[in-house]
Each structure stands twice: as structure tokens, then as C-alpha cells.
Amino acid sequence: MSTLAPRQFLRDLYSSAVNAVSAEKCLPAFLPEPSPNGRTLVIGAGKGAAAMAKAVEDRWQGDISGLVVTRYGHGADCKRIEVVEAAHPVPDEAGRAAAGRMMEMVQGLTENDLVLCLISGGGSALLALPAEGITLAQKQAINKALLKSGAAISEMNCVRKHLSAIKGGRLALACAPARVVTLLISDVPGDDPGIIASGPTLPDATTCAEALAILRKYDIEVPANIQQHLESGAGETPKPSDPRFARNTHHVIATAQEALEAAAATARAAGITPYILSDGIEGEARDVGIVHAAIAKQVEQRGQPFSKPCVLISGGETTVTVRGKGRGGRNAEFLLSLAVALDGHPNIHAIACDTDGIDGSEDNAGALYHPDSVTRAAALGLRARTMLENNDGYGFFSALEDLEVSGPTRTNVNDFRAILIL
Structure with missing residues (x-):
């Protein structure tokens, strides 16, 4: 000494x-069995999404395809799973387009299909698909204001979920009736899977009213259409009681x-x-x-x-x-x-x-x-x-x-x- x-x-x-929580080290033990009578689709988002996709590709037996979105410079050399890079921490058009393509990709799946969702921190910004009537520019402005406000990650993600067409469980509902298995690398205190990347495949217990309260707490002004979106309940997220989540599972594979x-x-x-x-x-x-x-x-x-x-x-x-x-x-x-x-x-x-x-x-x-x-x-x-x-x-x-x-x-x-x- x-x-x-x-x-x-x-x-x-x-x-x-860092090495202890790499995808290469943590992911393999959690890989599900391929669906015997259906296809396997890989989707995901986050700073670790490309490395997670590469770890899946290297070990998967059988056909596989899909799309993940990660931060610029965080890609990996995947052959069967497409990797798209986008902006973080403020979302950009590349992230919006990738999220839209992902939602289209999961349409028409059957109960025999398996969706493997790879989620890590950063996915909230990278998987940016504004709710109907909300523009990307408006989401960017609110995101910037939240980042400067000192809001906790759980608070920021509560707001993000209620302004999104993909977060807060909506991606999982778009996959139904396929079975969704979500593997998560946690970047949030407490490792709540519903907070990581704003939980695109997990049901959400938070409400529009809570999102509004957070915006008021940090004196963040929002346009009239967003105020109406939240006050009317149009931005409400699917809740844990929704039966469409019943067949889905999730595993937090790496933690702080x-x-x-x-x-x-x-x-x-x-x-x-x-x-x-x-x-x-x-x-x-x-x-x-x-x-x-x-x-x-x-x-x-x-x-x-x-x-x-x-x-x-x-x-x-x-x-x-x-x-x-x-x-x-x-x-x-x-x-x-x-x-x-x-x-x-x-x-x-x-x-x-x-x-x-x-x-x-x-x-x-x-x-x-x-x-x-x-x-x-x-x-x-x-x-x-x-x-x-x-x-x-x-x-x-x-x-x-x-x-x-x-x-x-x-x-x-x-x-x-x-x-x-x-």
C-alpha cells in the first residue's frame, strides 16, 4: 500500500x-428461449442498446431481426439488428424517425412471436415520439427546461411518459399479442424498471396530474396544447392492471x-x-x-x-x-x-x-x-x-x-x- x-x-x-456492468458480461444469462412457432424481433433504446444488441446477435440461435436506437458514437457492429444513432440528452429528428419506424415494425405480430426489448439509460431522449398534437420542437423545449431545472430523473421521466406516443408502456401495447421480454440496464436510483428510459414496455402507475404538478414545481411553462393534453387526460398511460401486459416479463440485468x-x-x-x-x-x-x-x-x-x-x-x-x-x-x-x-x-x-x-x-x-x-x-x-x-x-x-x-x-x-x- x-x-x-x-x-x-x-x-x-x-x-x-464499468466492466462489471457491460452488456457482454451481464446479458447472456438472461436471454430467453426462441419462440418455437413464431419470429423473434429485437427492439430497444439507450446508450447501451447497441452493445446489448451485439451481445444478443453473438449468442442467438436462429433467425433474428430488429432495430435499436442509441446515442451518436455509441453504436456497435451488428449484422442482423439495425442500429440507429440519435441525439441525447435533447432528442432530434433521427430519434423521432427511429421511434416511428419501431412502432411500425411491431405492428401485426401474433401471440406466437417474441419481442426482445433491450433498454438502458438514455432511452427517453433517444426514443422520441411525441403524442398526437405535440411537436418534436415542443418536446425538445420541455426536455431542455427539465434538464436545467434540477428535477430528479423520476420526475423528468414522469413528464416524458405523458407527452409520448411510445413511452410509459405504449410500445408494449403496440407489440400485443406478442410476448415481450424486456432486459434493462438500470441508470435510476432504486432500479425501478418503469423509470428506466421512461419504461416503453412497462405499465405506468403515474398520472397526467402528477406530470402537471412536476411542471408547476419547477416553473416550466408549457404551450396551451400540452396543458390541455395533460389536463384532459389524453396523455394518460396504460396502467399495471391492463391485461395486455400479462404475458410480458422483464429483468434488470445490471445495476449501480x-x-x-x-x-x-x-x-x-x-x-x-x-x-x-x-x-x-x-x-x-x-x-x-x-x-x-x-x-x-x-x-x-x-x-x-x-x-x-x-x-x-x-x-x-x-x-x-x-x-x-x-x-x-x-x-x-x-x-x-x-x-x-x-x-x-x-x-x-x-x-x-x-x-x-x-x-x-x-x-x-x-x-x-x-x-x-x-x-x-x-x-x-x-x-x-x-x-x-x-x-x-x-x-x-x-x-x-x-x-x-x-x-x-x-x-x-x-x-x-x-x-x-x-
Whole structure:
């Protein structure tokens, strides 16, 4: 342990976490048996959808075809399942067109057919098919407003479901009477399958009234047609009691907890005791950073509640209320807040990354923090607190050459954080 290199150690933890929830590792055990008297159709959406489709193709015995939509740059070399790339986190025409084609593709199926649906985080934006009377531009505007508001993922997806022609179980109903088996990589705290990618094949217990309440909560103004769509109940989703879901099944095949446990195993192998704080931390990224910093200092100074050396590991999905004009996703924001709160406190190092390899809409997965980060930044004329106020975590860590750039990982179980205390 005396020769431990903090930077490489933290990067190894992140790599272990991502590898543990790859489609290649997690999906094969959940593949259903082919339908003996019907066809098999593969559909899906999300940042991991193409990698999931490739894992299916590599192992499927018999005929198979279909369509999945993933984020630009997250594709895979599939031969029988078409892969379409579209925009995330704000939907675009490519995603709308792919969703429309998918709905057409599942028409006319029989009870002997099998639909294998591959869902991962990001599917809400990628599978964008507005409800009748709502335009793509209107959905884009509401999506942007929700992303800036600080709304939790469950709240955002509640709104999205009630403005959609495909989410909130509607895709499964379009497949009926075929049997639908849904495999999900979870990017939501609590791993509720109905929230992941806004649950296109899962029944939905939320209501139009709840969607309206969320829009009011965050002071998001909506056009009159959308207000009417929600107030009239026209946007209501199919509920769990609907008999058309009776033959369908779903399996959550990869979760944040599994990623954290893999990172913990890597830490133990390196002689560092890991402590998993939670796999479902939510809230403002900068507030979460302050709390993590306080815990880390208590460990370093007083040996409470854990003895050092150790590493504190956590996951979940924080949010950012955008106030400034800087660059950076929620992981860079968390880490810059941590840096400000620690203010050079010795013997504490950290990493914060998104497991999909993309922090928000930037080109980095996240960043690394070291005890000298704030001092090095000051030498460059950068004030950490000012940059945090401007939501400029990307700019801060880029100047220090401490961005973590992994490229798309083609999976997604959301945030990964590790704080090493020596």
C-alpha cells in the first residue's frame, strides 16, 4: 500500500465498475428461449442498446431481426439488428424517425412471436415520439427546461411518459399479442424498471396530474396544447392492471450496486478497505459534494466513522440546476464542489465519472481531484469557488489536465464516485 498511486488506483476502480456492468458480461444469462412457432424481433433504446444488441446477435440461435436506437458514437457492429444513432440528452429528428419506424415494425405480430426489448439509460431522449398534437420542437423545449431545472430523473421521466406516443408502456401495447421480454440496464436510483428510459414496455402507475404538478414545481411553462393534453387526460398511460401486459416479463440485468461492488473488490485487492455509502444518492451535485467532503475530512482527521486508509464509494444520479454559463456535467460539478469544500485538505483524492463515459453532454466521463488541485488552479489564475458558481467544472479540471476521458462505454448505471483517504 505504501507504493499506491492514487490517480491510477482511482481510475482502476472506475474501470472495474464499468466492466462489471457491460452488456457482454451481464446479458447472456438472461436471454430467453426462441419462440418455437413464431419470429423473434429485437427492439430497444439507450446508450447501451447497441452493445446489448451485439451481445444478443453473438449468442442467438436462429433467425433474428430488429432495430435499436442509441446515442451518436455509441453504436456497435451488428449484422442482423439495425442500429440507429440519435441525439441525447435533447432528442432530434433521427430519434423521432427511429421511434416511428419501431412502432411500425411491431405492428401485426401474433401471440406466437417474441419481442426482445433491450433498454438502458438514455432511452427517453433517444426514443422520441411525441403524442398526437405535440411537436418534436415542443418536446425538445420541455426536455431542455427539465434538464436545467434540477428535477430528479423520476420526475423528468414522469413528464416524458405523458407527452409520448411510445413511452410509459405504449410500445408494449403496440407489440400485443406478442410476448415481450424486456432486459434493462438500470441508470435510476432504486432500479425501478418503469423509470428506466421512461419504461416503453412497462405499465405506468403515474398520472397526467402528477406530470402537471412536476411542471408547476419547477416553473416550466408549457404551450396551451400540452396543458390541455395533460389536463384532459389524453396523455394518460396504460396502467399495471391492463391485461395486455400479462404475458410480458422483464429483468434488470445490471445495476449501480453491481458496479460499486466490483470497484470495492478491486480496492480490497489493492489493500485499501472500501465502504459503499449508497448506490442511490440524489440531489444537487454541489450539495452532495459538500456532504462527501465533510465525511472524508471526518475520516482523515478523526478516524470516524471509518479508519484510514479507505475508499468511500457511491453511485446514484445527482442533478445540476444551471445558473452559470460554464461547461460540465454533474460529475464535474460534484468534484469541483468537493474541491472547494476540502480546500486542499491533505491525503484525500477522488474521482467522479458517469459510467456511460459521457458527463452530461461533454466529451469527458468525469474528472479526478487531488489535494493540490485548488492550489494548482490558483497558480493558473483560476478560482475554484467562482468557477463552481459558473457551473464550470469542465473548465476547471481541463485546465489542470485532470479530466477523465474514456469515450463511450456502451453501458450506463449512472454516477460513479470514489474518495480515497490515506
